[in-house]
Amino acid sequence: MSAETRVPSATADPRLTVEAVDAGFPTSTGDHHLPVLDGVSLTVEPGEFVSIIGPSGSGKSTLLHVIGGLVTPEHGRVLLDDEDITATRGHISYMPQQPALLPWRSVLRNVLLARELAGIRTSESVQEARDWLTRTGLDGFADAYPRTLSGGMQQRVAFLRALLAPQRVMLLDEPFSALDALTRAGMQRWLLRLWEETRRSVLFITHNIEEALLLSDTVYVLSERPARVVRRLDVPFTRPRRDEVVDDPAFIALRRELTDLLATTSEAR
Amino acid sequence: MSVSSSRVRAARTAGRRTLAPVLVAIALLAVWEAAVRIFDVPAWMLPAPSAIATELVQQAPRLGEDVAATGQLTLVGFALGSATGVLVAAVLHLVRPLKDAVYPLLILSQNVPTIALAPLLVVWFGFGMTPKLVIIVLMCFFPVAVAAMDGLRGADRAIADYLRMSGSSHWTIFRVLEVPGSLPSVFSGLKIAATYAVMSAVIAEWVGSDKGLGHYLLLQKSAFRADRMFVAIVVIVIASLLLFGLIVSAERRLTRWRGPRER
Numbered sequence: 001m002s003a004e005t006r007v008p009s010a011t012a013d014p015r016l017t018v019e020a021v022d023a024g025f026p027t028s029t030g031d032h033h034l035p036v037l038d039g040v041s042l043t044v045e046p047g048e049f050v051s052i053i054g055p056s057g058s059g060k061s062t063l064l065h066v067i068g069g070l071v072t073p074e075h076g077r078v079l080l081d082d083e084d085i086t087a088t089r090g091h092i093s094y095m096p097q098q099p100a101l102l103p104w105r106s107v108l109r110n111v112l113l114a115r116e117l118a119g120i121r122t123s124e125s126v127q128e129a130r131d132w133l134t135r136t137g138l139d140g141f142a143d144a145y146p147r148t149l150s151g152g153m154q155q156r157v158a159f160l161r162a163l164l165a166p167q168r169v170m171l172l173d174e175p176f177s178a179l180d181a182l183t184r185a186g187m188q189r190w191l192l193r194l195w196e197e198t199r200r201s202v203l204f205i206t207h208n209i210e211e212a213l214l215l216s217d218t219v220y221v222l223s224e225r226p227a228r229v230v231r232r233l234d235v236p237f238t239r240p241r242r243d244e245v246v247d248d249p250a251f252i253a254l255r256r257e258l259t260d261l262l263a264t265t266s267e268a269r
Numbered sequence: 270m271s272v273s274s275s276r277v278r279a280a281r282t283a284g285r286r287t288l289a290p291v292l293v294a295i296a297l298l299a300v301w302e303a304a305v306r307i308f309d310v311p312a313w314m315l316p317a318p319s320a321i322a323t324e325l326v327q328q329a330p331r332l333g334e335d336v337a338a339t340g341q342l343t344l345v346g347f348a349l350g351s352a353t354g355v356l357v358a359a360v361l362h363l364v365r366p367l368k369d370a371v372y373p374l375l376i377l378s379q380n381v382p383t384i385a386l387a388p389l390l391v392v393w394f395g396f397g398m399t400p401k402l403v404i405i406v407l408m409c410f411f412p413v414a415v416a417a418m419d420g421l422r423g424a425d426r427a428i429a430d431y432l433r434m435s436g437s438s439h440w441t442i443f444r445v446l447e448v449p450g451s452l453p454s455v456f457s458g459l460k461i462a463a464t465y466a467v468m469s470a471v472i473a474e475w476v477g478s479d480k481g482l483g484h485y486l487l488l489q490k491s492a493f494r495a496d497r498m499f500v501a502i503v504v505i506v507i508a509s510l511l512l513f514g515l516i517v518s519a520e521r522r523l524t525r526w527r528g529p530r531e532r
């Protein structure tokens with residue numbers, strides 16, 4: 001099966017460390033500076049699922065851009081194990097907030113893009129991509145152009161593109177935001193199973209507290225812009241997680257706590 | 270919904286869309302015909318459409334050589350001019366400092382009336398094929414170069430960011446994103462160039478030639494044969510439409526991914 005070919009021992013995965021990163025942008029007038037990240041530190045252990053939640057516009061996407069080398073931080077470092085990868089690119093697998101599919105490529109060829117960029121073109125890749133399209137309910141769309149897909153289907157294609165990327169650490173920027181509640185719950189369950197099978201290192205951005213608690217080992221809560229880490233939370237529930245965990249009193253208490261925390265950080269502005 | 274039924278529907282809308290202008294054109298021709306007959310306009314001034322049609326049929330056999338000459342000039346000039354346009358656009362796009370220096374001049378130079386250079390080009394290159402080709406190449410070059418450059422620059426930011434995060438080089442982004450993404454824009458440039466190409470070939474032949482439709486037009490003008498001048502105009506319009514149609518069908522084939530609404 002496809003998943004087995006890409007599960008090395010968990011120890012092969014690198015640890016991702018973000019160390020006291022400050023980042024910002026010049027304002028549109030050019031003479032000022034808009035601080036976006038204020039001393040953000042976090043760690044994704046090998047095979048760990050880490051979520052980031054924070055208010056809209058706080059700097060979550062910017063944080064992923066710093067990790068991916070698209071934005072150069074003013075201070076701080078990004079490390080993969082002991083290797084400093086600050087401001088260098090191509091070390092991570094990435095699913096952007098907009099699907100960002102190539103409109104002139106079929107769904108299948110979009111899914112294969114990350115591998116192609118890494119110089120991998122094999123018939124096994126094609127078979128693997130087709131298997132995944134089937135498993136995500138996209139069979140029959142392999143040869144369709146992205147414009148003929150719904151927003152949620154396009155997100156799934158972008159997700160598969162990241163999943164098939166050869167880099168071991170995955171950065172996912174709100175992968176399920178364009179899905180309705182039902183499909184979303186389905187995709188969450190699906191991602192949970194998949195991740196528990198493959199144990200890849202994941203850094204996952206979401207607005208959805210329940211989603212973060214359901215999927216993650218660790219949750220980081222960011223403040224309003226400029227973003228600081230206001231809370232780091234170890235999620236205590238065992239793996240594999242059952243769907244009923246959301247009804248667990250401890251789960252409900254944690255959800256309440258995070259909801260209040262987010263509400264106060266949003267009021268503070 | 271089946272593919273064939275959607276195709277039938279598309280053909281039906283296309284049919285409805287062409288019907289109205291065709292009816293208007295027929296009405297205009299009828300008014301023209303009637304006016305010439307009623308007011309007894311002399312044929313050397315304005316011949317009736319029916320007279321032009323008869324003359325077209327009679328002249329057709331002896332026009333072959335001229336059409337071939339102008340057609341060849343047009344196609345070679347169009348191909349050379351467009352290819353240079355795309356190439357220059359690509360080089361300027363890839364070499365940023367060069368673009369900053371050259372692009373404003375390129376925009377400015379569009380204001381130079383290329384046709385007015387024709388007599389000068391004859392002085393420089395003589396009466397052969399060269400000065401005529403140079404005119405057509407210049408006329409086709411600018412719209413294609415500018416359109417291609419706009420297309421290359423207008424690449425989707427989100428996709429470019431994705432490719433960069435994934436470690437793509439400038440060259441990979443150019444190949445995977447910018448070139449295919451610029452196609453729609455390049456084709457609008459090519460369509461403008463196609464309409465210029467036939468016209469500038471005819472004008473180039475006015476300036477100095479012993480064959481071609483431009484030469485034929487001048488001959489008939491000195492003979493006061495308005496009907497034959499109209500014959501030449503009809504042939505030129507048909508040639509222009511043919512070239513335009515060729516570009517449009519290539520565009521359809523190569524930008525199928527855009528879907529009918531965006532085209």
Ligand SMILES: Nc1ncnc2c1ncn2[C@@H]1O[C@H](COP(=O)(O)OP(=O)(O)OP(=O)(O)O)[C@@H](O)[C@H]1O
Nearest residue numbers: 025026036055056057058059060061062063097225
């Ligand atoms: N390239 C850029 N240039 C200038 N400002 C930027 C740039 N990218 C982001 N910003 C600014 O940085 C701030 C944080 O943006 P970011 O996209 O990281 O937020 P976010 O937390 O991902 O929000 P959302 O949840 O809505 O996606 C915003 O104020 C935004 O305007």
Ligand SMILES: [Mg+2]
Nearest residue numbers: 060061062097
């Ligand atoms: Mg974002």
